[in-house]
Amino acid sequence: MQVCQTIASIRAEVAGYRQAGETVALVPTMGFLHEGHMTLVRKARACGDRIVVWIFVNPTQFEKADDLAAYPRDLDRDLAMLRAEGVDAVFTPEAHEIYPEGAETIVETTRMANMLHGLVRPGHFRGVTTVVTKFFNIIQPDFAMFGEKDYQQLQVIKRMVRDLHMPIEIVGVPTVREADGLAMSSRNVRLDADHRQAALVLSRALDHADAIAQSCPTVTELQNQIASLISSEPRATLEGCDIVQAESLAEIDGPISGPTAIMLSVQVGPVLLIDQRVITP
Secondary structure: EEEEEEHHHHHHHHHHHHHHOEEEEEEEOOOOOHHHHHHHHHHHHOOOOOOEEEEEEOOOOOHHHHHHHOOOHHHHHHHHHHOOOOOOEEEEOHHHHHHOOOOOOOOOOOHHHHHOOOHHOOOHHHHHHHHHHHHHHHHOOOOEEOOOOOOHHHHHHHHHHHHHHOEEEEEEEEEEEEOOOOOOHHHHHOHHHHHHHHHHHHHHHHHHHHHHHHOOOEEHHHHHHHHHHHHOOEEEEEEEEEEEOOOOOOOOEEEEEOOOEEEEEEEEEEEEEEEEEEEEE
């Protein structure tokens, strides 16, 4: 497994794959890997001849400096996990490599980045689409894997790739969960035992919403049910509950019908957690 720290070195590595006529599947990560990331890697193996993983804690998608500083990191552990999965190359650049001095260009989906979860974290998706565009330009993969847990992010990336005519297939991978239902996230390590237990309210709320959605309630009725359940957990604060059409993220008029995305943002102790589910009443 090749570990590349510069743009020149990862481009040279990928050029070798291209010369051999091989396709490339990319797995974007911010490190501190878990089983959810390994699921993305395994899906990448099914899609492309070569797997490239990037590990980069992107500063432009963090609203608060202390949240960026607190993001967990363990590069040696990450590399060992990726080596065991047979990854071909890992790109681990420093921030100045990706954002050279004087950089001023951004990429943004103007509607989809500034709605729903984007209202909870202003500028977050602009940071995501900008850095993803940079990595797509650097690596030029045939496929890129994104987890469905970050559902709005997945739809934003799909729209960006469509709008900018990028020749990349975006592959959504279902959310991987712990045995008790908590969506796997690198942020979970920051939860103490009490907050870890409290965090289960997200998956309980989604289970409840899925069950009552079968009676085709309105969005407001479903949001009220979710808010009531989450408020029953004193250590959790609902920051956002978005219920929209699954692919377009458009508002729903009248009773819920057809594929519908439910996206939750919940503050649990020091950590903002997200979870989602797509339901079909």
